[in-house]
Amino acid sequence: MTTADLSERAARAMDALDKLAPMRSEFLIPTVSSALGREGDASPCVYLTGNSLGLQPQGVRDAMERELEDWARFAVEGHLHARDPWLPYHESLRGPLSRLVGAMEHEVVAMNTLTVNLHLLMLSFYRPTPERHLIVIEDTAFPSDSYAVASQASLRGFGPESVVRLRPREGEATLRTGDIIDTIQSLGSKVALVMLGGVNYLTGQWFEMEAITKAAHGAGAACGWDLAHAAGNVPVRLHDWNADFAVWCSYKYLNGGPGAVAGAFVHDRHVRNSALPQLAGWWGNDPSTRFRMGPDFSPVASADRFAMSNPPIFSLCPVKVSLSLFDRVGIDTLRRKSLALTGYLEHLLRARVPSVGITTPADPSQRGCQLSLRLPGDPRRSLDALKRAGVVCDFREPDIIRAAPTPMYNSFHDCWRFVDALASVTA
Ligand SMILES: Cc1ncc(COP(=O)(O)O)c(C=O)c1O
Numbered sequence: 001m002t003t004a005d006l007s008e009r010a011a012r013a014m015d016a017l018d019k020l021a022p023m024r025s026e027f028l029i030p031t032v033s034s035a036l037g038r039e040g041d042a043s044p045c046v047y048l049t050g051n052s053l054g055l056q057p058q059g060v061r062d063a064m065e066r067e068l069e070d071w072a073r074f075a076v077e078g079h080l081h082a083r084d085p086w087l088p089y090h091e092s093l094r095g096p097l098s099r100l101v102g103a104m105e106h107e108v109v110a111m112n113t114l115t116v117n118l119h120l121l122m123l124s125f126y127r128p129t130p131e132r133h134l135i136v137i138e139d140t141a142f143p144s145d146s147y148a149v150a151s152q153a154s155l156r157g158f159g160p161e162s163v164v165r166l167r168p169r170e171g172e173a174t175l176r177t178g179d180i181i182d183t184i185q186s187l188g189s190k191v192a193l194v195m196l197g198g199v200n201y202l203t204g205q206w207f208e209m210e211a212i213t214k215a216a217h218g219a220g221a222a223c224g225w226d227l228a229h230a231a232g233n234v235p236v237r238l239h240d241w242n243a244d245f246a247v248w249c250s251y252k253y254l255n256g257g258p259g260a261v262a263g264a265f266v267h268d269r270h271v272r273n274s275a276l277p278q279l280a281g282w283w284g285n286d287p288s289t290r291f292r293m294g295p296d297f298s299p300v301a302s303a304d305r306f307a308m309s310n311p312p313i314f315s316l317c318p319v320k321v322s323l324s325l326f327d328r329v330g331i332d333t334l335r336r337k338s339l340a341l342t343g344y345l346e347h348l349l350r351a352r353v354p355s356v357g358i359t360t361p362a363d364p365s366q367r368g369c370q371l372s373l374r375l376p377g378d379p380r381r382s383l384d385a386l387k388r389a390g391v392v393c394d395f396r397e398p399d400i401i402r403a404a405p406t407p408m409y410n411s412f413h414d415c416w417r418f419v420d421a422l423a424s425v426t427a
Pocket residue numbers: 113114115116142144145197201226228229249262
């Protein structure tokens with residue numbers, strides 16, 4: 001069976017050969033009735049929105065109940081005597097997080113939410129001067145990122161002209177790496193920070209993070225990454241690529257649940273720098289002196305130094321369960337399946353619905369699992385029709401439908417069902 005075969009049978013055959021197929025049973029997949037309100041249809045929906053909110057891992061309910069029981073049983077003693085004591089609880093996420101984003105364990109921390117982490121780290125890494133104050137982002141950056149960079153500039157006394165937005169060439173949907181690097185180089189000593197989404201939320205473009213980080217450093221700027229759409233989707237190597245910092249959320253590909261606690265990376269060379277300016281809270285203090293309750297902040301030499309408060313166990317718990325699944329499979333194995341799955345989806349789309357435009361780069365090394373689609377006609381009506389067919393994907397202004405088959409739980413048959421539905425919708 002080859003991917004040239006467009007039949008449903010071929011999709012099923014690929015699932016039968018897929019070594020990761022059993023991972024699907026680790027997740028709760030909504031039925032068509034519950035997710036889409038089509039009464040009486042208990043079959044699983046086609047869920048292609050793991051890039052927005054990932055599915056619930058089966059193990060989460062028991063793990064959450066365990067924490068609730070321990071709270072009831074031990075109350076304050078749970079900090080030391082819960083089955084997973086709460087005092088060091090967040091430390092157990094470091095290993096799996098570091099393996100996901102290519103970091104050393106002490107370079108990552110689970111804390112807060114993405115935009116909060118972005119602000120905290122920009123306070124340390126965006127150090128504008130009258131000569132060097134520009135922040136470079138994508139024109140299609142997620143709105144929260146646009147607000148965050150503009151408000152950081154304004155907080156330091158700079159206007160909107162401090163934010164440089166990278167735009168694709170006329171008639172092109174995505175950015176060329178050479179153009180990004182040229183812009184950074186031509187702005188040179190005026191650039192204070194380059195801050196892009198590792199994978200752009202709208203186009204699905206995976207930027208050449210290492211080359212861009214190098215260009216930012218070459219211009220004397222810091223480089224930070226928003227990995228909301230990259231973490232758990234594509235293999236990144238933050239330490240080796242020399243990023244200064246990165247932030248990500250855990251509710252998309254990381255399946256940590258709505259509003260789940262986010263992650264942050266700060267490079268080893270910075271976490272050990274005692275002169276690095278930062279906002280401080282007691283959980284960032286060296287644990288060996290934290291409970292002496294002194295007035296002076298002594299930052300721990302890890303990304304934990306940016307942690308403000310004691311960690312939210314009920315928010316960390318689902319993330320911990322989900323990360324154990326990533327550890328079981330490994331991001332490189334997931335990526336291998338992802339390349340096959342998204343490649344198959346693209347192949348089906350081009351063969352069966354050629355009227356659909358794909359704005360995501362065709363080069364697999366320039367994208368993760370998501371394909372961003374431009375449909376003929378009204379995309380909202382198409383989305384409704386897809387829902388009626390049992391398919392969940394999403395719409396982003398102005399005209400993009402995003403479909404993200406995640407290798408952790410989506411099947412080749414999901415892709416087939418989606419394209420089959422789309423073919424009817426656009427017929
Ligand atoms: C690329 C990107 N950046 C930032 C955010 C905002 O995340 P949060 O609400 O956790 O701050 C999102 C949320 O979807 C996102 O997709």
